[in-house]
Amino acid sequence: MINEKIIVAGFGGQGVLSLGQFIAYSAIHEGKEVTWLPAYGPEMRGGTANCSVVVSDETVASPIISIPDTLIAMNKPSLYKFVDRVKPGGVIIVNSSLITDKVERTDVKVLYVDAGALAIAAGNAKTANIVVLGAYIKATGVITKESAIAAIEKKFSDKPKVIPANIKAFELGYNIE
Amino acid sequence: MAKVFTKTKMLTDVPFHYCPGCTHGISHRLVAEVLEEINAEGHVVGIAPVGCAVFAYKYFNCDMLEAAHGRAPAVATGVKRVNPNNIVFAYQGDGDLASIGMAETVHAAIRGENITVIFINNSIYGMTGGQMAPTTLEGQKSTTCKSGRDLTVNGNPVKVAEMLATQDGPAYIARVSLHNVSNIVKAKAAIRKAFRCQIENKGFSMVEILSTCPTNWGLSAVASMDFVANEMIKKFPLGVFKEV
């Protein structure tokens, strides 16, 4: 049974909250249960941002995550804020475009993703979070690639021009060796 | 004998509770007569305040809502937005409109809310027993300024009509008085004009009516009329301050 708890963290403007939402939309697409809970504060640009996403086969009771199965850290403060809380055997995805440090823990699977460079390679620097979405889906298998692509297409249905770059970004993230 | 007077059907037969010499009764009648003249029957809602006119819902012969102190313009807004075809009026005193309800008054005016406000300015809190109002004149005595209003302590009396007239929302703002027959006739004309503005969807209209409070002023009815004519009008000049 799937009961995956994900924390996505970074700073405002990195698409952290929308990355969490893409995971949630993808989960709904395949009939799973999900909660997406943002940390919120006074409205401002450039502050820290994080959200908690729980994907499950059953109705999600608590949306609060104390021990994440997966941490997606888009900047350095976020990595250090949450790194020790990740469940042993869990996954940490590190945005290596901004984080040069290596994770010292050896009991977790760590994936370094140069999200910024791959987003530019995809043709749109704003797609760094979608690169990470691809990497996340490949690394965990919680959600299928098809569901994620369907979620991207649905989300951008009113802006069809941006869909190809986002799909490309997703593929680049998904195909990281 | 020939019939010389018929009370307007827009007033009920309930006797007014107002003190002898108080002009609330005249104001009620003027408003009710205008409502009849504009054929408001069947599509009019009044809002009663907190203050001496708190029982206005007993007197106006139409659907009425009793509002919390100062909130009549907000209540009238809710009514008007639901039924834009209704004539909607709020009847408020100076404590209600210009003190606790100043925000509601100013913002209804600024929104250009298509309602009519009848503002009774008698420069005192009547129902609670003669305390200082936001409109109490300099030097005028009340139970909370026993030696007379001291501007250094209590600030200035507020000129509501002049203030609202500076804003874009109001369509018609006038100040009238009831201290003699000719002014009563003018007052009725202003009230008629205010309701006409509403019918023509021009926006917010208010008629400020200088009124008496013999009981709390400690004056006779006649002396109270003189106080309006000789003292109040000096501070609160009559006239039309805005008309679009």
Next chain:
Amino acid sequence: MSERELMKGNEAIAEAAIRGGCRFFFGYPITPQNEIPEYMSARLPEVGGVFIQAESEVSAINMVYGAAGVGARAMTSSSSPGISLKQEGISYIAGAELPCVIVNMVRCGPGLGGIQPSQGDYFQSVKGGGHGDYRMLVYGPSTVQEAVELAYSAFDKAEQYRLPVMILGDGMLGQIMEPVSLPEMKDISKLPRKEWAADGSHIGADRKIINSLYIEPDILEAMNIKLNNVYIDMSKNEVMCEEYLCDDAEIIITAYGTVGRIAKSSVQMLRKEGIKAGLIRPITLYPFPTQVYAKHVARAELKNILCVELSIAGQMIEDVRLSVDGKKPVSYFGRGGGNVMSAEDIVKVIKEGR
């Protein structure tokens, strides 16, 4: 019910209220409920409704009073400090027997407090935050779907009993996104005419007066008794409560709203470890599900009830204690200031208490 879609709590509640017949919304900005007025401002005109951003919460609730008084389905929403400001109007609405819906997405206090989730408004919601003898029907939904269903039927209940209905959420419920199925749009043109509404059409003996002023003591007392009879009637018919794994429970956690769902995870974790835990989650906070507690405290194997709240020292715990009536120990665990406990925190408290 529609296909499931991912919606934020605040927006889902707004849409559900509209589908339940809300056509007039009067609000004022305050975090963490801003998505409700924002959503309403865009959506209500599409269905022939009206949104007004009032100059204050005080004004907003009085606009609701006016709109409800002429028979419309009107609503407001706010968060704790704003609800404090609305209390005057809520008391008048209750006193004038008007139906309306009020959403409170609670933040932590007192005073300006903070903007993070809290349950510190329980007292001001269920005990009548304004003056005088009155109550509201108060719902404490724990999921977005439950909030949608309660918001959808809230106007029907408000009109049935002629009182304000409050949906008491918190910042977490407002901000969370979950899949929801939305109910069908109600056809409000088919609603019965409200005979009591002061809609402007009456004169003479038929006149309608919306009022809460009763100067004569005997008349006001009769009014108070009439209102209380409504609350008694409501207590018989409207109590809602989730009982989860309570029948053999030795320890019962009780919590409402979002804490109720966190506690549900705790029960699941405890059960996996062989600890017989259960959950009583009141859904109506007024009327309070007193009988549910009375039923379980009669069981010999129940040892303790733990009341968990986002409130320091707790508020609902007083109603729990009244319901338990001294027959079992009632203990407290809570967090405040906007901190939210995890399911693991509750498990730890229970294990340490054993």
